[in-house]
Amino acid sequence: MRDPDRSLHPVLDGLKQGVVFGAAALAVLLPPIGGARTTVPRLNPPPAVAEAAPREPRFADFGAETPHDDVRHVADWVADSGDNRQMDFVIVDKRDARIWVFGADGVLKAQTPVLLGAAAGDDSVAGIGQRPIAEVRPEERTTPAGRFVAEPGRNAHGENVVWVDYDAAVSMHRLRANEPKERRHERLATPTPDDNRISYGCINVPPAFFEAVLEPVFDKRRGVVYVLPETKTLQEAFATSYDVAAKHGVSRL
Amino acid sequence: MNASKTLTALAAAAALVGTIGYASAQQGTTGSDTMAPNAGSPADTAQPAVTTPAPVDNSTSTLPSDAAATMDSERAPQADRN
Numbered sequence: 598m599r600d601p602d603r604s605l606h607p608v609l610d611g612l613k614q615g616v617v618f619g620a621a622a623l624a625v626l627l628p629p630i631g632g633a634r635t636t637v638p639r640l641n642p643p644p645a646v647a648e649a650a651p652r653e654p655r656f657a658d659f660g661a662e663t664p665h666d667d668v669r670h671v672a673d674w675v676a677d678s679g680d681n682r683q684m685d686f687v688i689v690d691k692r693d694a695r696i697w698v699f700g701a702d703g704v705l706k707a708q709t710p711v712l713l714g715a716a717a718g719d720d721s722v723a724g725i726g727q728r729p730i731a732e733v734r735p736e737e738r739t740t741p742a743g744r745f746v747a748e749p750g751r752n753a754h755g756e757n758v759v760w761v762d763y764d765a766a767v768s769m770h771r772l773r774a775n776e777p778k779e780r781r782h783e784r785l786a787t788p789t790p791d792d793n794r795i796s797y798g799c800i801n802v803p804p805a806f807f808e809a810v811l812e813p814v815f816d817k818r819r820g821v822v823y824v825l826p827e828t829k830t831l832q833e834a835f836a837t838s839y840d841v842a843a844k845h846g847v848s849r850l
Numbered sequence: 851m852n853a854s855k856t857l858t859a860l861a862a863a864a865a866l867v868g869t870i871g872y873a874s875a876q877q878g879t880t881g882s883d884t885m886a887p888n889a890g891s892p893a894d895t896a897q898p899a900v901t902t903p904a905p906v907d908n909s910t911s912t913l914p915s916d917a918a919a920t921m922d923s924e925r926a927p928q929a930d931r932n
Binding site: 682683684714725726729730733738748749750751752753755758760763765766767768770773775796797798799817818819820 | 918919920921924925927928929930931932
């Protein structure tokens with residue numbers, strides 16, 4: 598007759614050994630539970646650290662042209678910072694009454710004189726975009742300064758334009774000579790920028806330039822327009838701009 | 851003795867299967883390969899997941915928001931300031 602106690606021993610022994618083996622396997626394979634509480638979460642490096650990595654400065658390429666310092670400052674900053682978000686961009690130099698058109702890579706495409714708002718100033722009067730043009734007073738005929746995401750569109754006459762500030766009704770368009778006494782063509786032809794302030798705020802571009810340069814840039818695409826200030830400082834208009842050469846500790850060639 | 855060996859093997863196998871299953875579950879919760887870029891590693895599931903805020907672009911934070919470069923439609927025509 599079999600001893601019931603002895604018959605159970607093999608079962609208990611087997612279970613004990615199995616538990617021991619299993620515990621040993623758990624001890625080897627599992628991560629330490631206590632340690633998990635103190636594990637530093639694997640986070641992406643802070644953006645500031647990632648951005649601090651040294652890199653080569655990027656300057657705008659003006660080719661053979663020699664721009665004013667403010668134009669160069671903004672163009673270089675845009676090229677280096679990527680502020681244009683990979684869009685083509687335009688710099689409007691109100692003091693020189695001239696626009697500079699760049700590709701998204703910061704390479705100058707072309708530049709030309711333009712006509713601008715007759716009044717000096719860097720802001721638009723509130724609600725001016727909804728007022729008939731005849732009600733815009735002389736002191737309100739400003740071309741606003743700042744950064745604008747511009748886009749192609751049409752004005753009330755069906756003419757294709759580039760809206761710089763749609764709400765304020767400011768656009769870049771072909772030069773119009775609706776009022777002969779304004780002598781817009783003659784003003785644009787003179788070598789001085791002093792007589793280029795005649796519009797109600799819009800930027801008048803030579804028709805050939807508009808069609809050859811601006812239309813391809815804004816062909817169902819947006820671009821960034823930087824209108825340089827004339828009464829404010831550059832830092833007031835573009836608070837985050839910086840001198841690229843100074844930032845990177847190099848000299849601009 | 852045969853029964854003892856069988857039980858030992860079964861218990862050890864069960865422990866190993868459990869171990870592997872537990873380890874797989876842990877891997878799924880940490881999910882290092884599929885984790886969202888800014889999500890923290892929820893190693894301690896009793897605690898709320900650690901997250902970091904999305905990077906803030908200070909270069910244009912005070913400027914008009916950008917839109918996609920390509921346009922689907924134009925704005926309504928309106929009079930411009932000539």
